[in-house]
Amino acid sequence: MNQPGRLKGPGLGSLVLIAVVVGGSAAAFAYTAGWLSPGRLTPERMIAALTPPSGAPLGHRRNHAKGICFTGAFEANGNGVELSRAKVFVQGRYPVLGRFNLGTADPNAVDATVRVRGMGLQISAADGEEWRMAMINPPFFAVSTPQAFHDLLVASGKKDPEAMKAFSQANPEFAAFAAWAKAAPWTGSYAEEPYNSLDSFVFVDAKGDERVVRWSLRPAAERIPVSQADLEKAGPDVLEQEIEERIRTAGPQRWTMVTTVAEPGDPTADPSRAWPEERRAVQVGTLVVQRIEPERDGPCRDINFDPTVLPQGIRVSDDPFPAARSSVYRRSYDLRAAEAKDYPRTEAVQQ
Amino acid sequence: MTDAPRRFALIQRLVHWFMAACIFAMLFIGAGMVSTVAPKYLPLVLIHKTLGVALLALVLIRLALRLYYGAPPLPADLPWSMKLGARLSHQLLYGLMIVMPLLGLGMLWAAAYPVILYGGIQIPALLSQSDGVHTLLWNAHFYLGFTFFALVLLHLAAALFHALIRRDGVFGTISLLPSRDRMTPVE
Ligand code: HEM
């Protein structure tokens, strides 16, 4: 056979086979990418649900868009070592980058209109290992699942009052959050708020033993309730002005980090359900906020406080939120990084 | 061309098929992970990063093998346009196998994400944080990812075309099955 390259017969069957193999692969790829399943909850759909009717906050975080950056230190007291082998729990001082923020997609929101306040935080160990987290001030989350969070965003964005009613009926856990939002006193300072992980994570100690935990940053500053009306009168950006002023005049602000350990049967997968009060709580250290940094040009701008960036000794639990948040925060980050020209740095920094 | 090999060396064939399976997996995992918010998102990303970095190491070994062992010639009667197409597409495939993992790593570095692989292996950052660089590399990883998949499909169609329609022995050069007499070597 000196001419093996000659076509043998029409080869129609073979052509069909090739088309089927190639077409099938392409279809499988399209299915995997979600193009054939419009019902799948994708990060894009979550971002779309977060986007206000006035349009996306170009160049800004797609949620918690308004905030102010800070730097400081985490002073570990060593108590955390029995719970987790993460290096940041070994007694010592670790540099911190963080961001006080408001739970809104509007970077120009009036402070007194935003119920949820948050903190993004990154603690770095000496070898560059990082622990990132993003926490908020309510004592439990609004809903049980990422899908319910999406539905909440969609329902609350509708003008039709029936939409929220239907949502609350389908997601009864939301009632507790609605009650908190209505009744919890407001404060006039980021420094007077607690910041709670709400999501649970697994701490792994040096022996390999695992415990499911949540944590809270409890403020050292005294909580002084203010009315929403008084807060509104203090100006649209009162919170960032106040924290800057407070640190300048009163010095660094402190929070105690308290880790709460779950017991068997506690709802570890549902951040809308608090654990019983009497659970073991371990004080693992103190967050010291030393300096307020600029928001627009500062070191927080291009950081994603993705709660799944964890050091050795901490990992995600059966709580479905951290994975969903990581996926959506990544998309939010990709978008805002690509939109930097819509939120330009100030000229001093550009030069 | 007397000492040109009749087939790729066994190690080359093994690496080709192992990498083919892994790259298919990489493309599907990549497309799948960015379109879900389910808990599997995290393990998928971890596999994507770990396997991607492993493939970067493997393609370098593969290129070394290619330089050492060479490749069997294409059939003499193959039209020159197809030979050119084969050469170019293979070079592109090699290029993408090298560039894709580098882009993946680079975009994570430029976004100041720590790159942590399976087993807690941490890769130090070689780029500093920059939204512009992140966006550039992200776009490249995104568009080249789809280019890669399209090229792999073309490559697959061409391989089947050789195997089923031309039956010219090209498939036999990379096949893991023992070579059959029908697939006579070409001189
Ligand atoms: C599925 C549910 C959630 C979605 C879709 C979501 C969405 C988002 C998005 C898109 C961002 C902006 C990320 C960026 O561009 O860097 C963000 C930031 C933030 N989220 Fe969430 N979130 C969810 C749940 C939570 C929960 C449970 C908490 C708190 C316990 C939380 C606290 C925060 C905080 C504090 C920030 C601001 C972090 C920073 O300063 O960069 N979120 N969220």
Ligand code: HEM
């Ligand atoms: C997913 C990934 C794949 C990649 C990245 C890939 C890559 C390559 C490369 C770079 C070569 C050239 C080898 C050289 O000249 O050094 C090659 C050869 C070859 N591949 Fe693939 N391949 C893949 C999948 C496949 C599949 C699925 C098939 C068949 C069904 C296939 C069949 C072949 C054949 C027949 C050759 C030999 C071509 C020749 O002799 O010149 N490949 N592949």
Ligand code: HEM
């Ligand atoms: C052979 C190598 C690789 C291939 C074929 C590949 C392919 C892909 C594909 C198809 C996507 C989905 C793009 C989209 O639809 O948005 C993707 C996303 C991604 N890849 Fe890769 N990848 C490779 C290597 C890597 C490596 C080594 C890393 C990191 C260490 C990496 C990190 C990522 C990340 C972080 C994303 C998500 C990007 C985002 O949307 O933010 N990839 N990759």
